[in-house]
Amino acid sequence: MQKKLIAGIIAILVVVTAVLVFVNRKGDKNVSGLVLAGGGKEVTVAWEDVGGQTFEGDLVNGKGEVTHHEYTGAELQALLTANGIEVSESSVITATSEDNYSAELTGAELLEAGKVYVALTDGGKQSEGIDGGQGAQLIVFGDQNSKRAVRYLKTISVK
DSSP: HHHHHHHHHHHHHHHHHHHHHHHHHHHHOOOEEEEEEETTTEEEOOHHOOOOEEEEEEEEEOOOEEEEEEEEEHHHHHHHTTTOOOOTTTTEEEEEETTTEEEEEEHHHHHTTTEEEEEEEEEEOOOOOOOHHHHHHETTTOOOGGGOSSSEEEEEEEO
């Protein structure tokens, strides 16, 4: 009888764990927007609330080729400030994509006007998320190789 009781408890725990994993995965997919974290807070900003500022500049790829782009989105520092997340020159900012690619910026870079943006469109074309739909890309002007132009942008954390 004791073995049946233990087996029953284990079966219940397995079912509960499976349900929790399913609910958490489902919840992640339903979150649409950019997650901003820092200073003990975490805020999800809906894509339509990120901004519609137009900005443009040149990006350099790994081969040294320069291309000019026109984007819409928001300057990252302004977006963070508007959501109550402060950045200092000594801050470390990590941008992470939906597929877990990440890039780091310094607070000094972020505070430099006209350098770091979140782009929702490039040349009028919507940036897509990894599974389609609206997405975003981190844009860092002035990089000699645009490896920090994180596509499928999902999370910005400030430490």
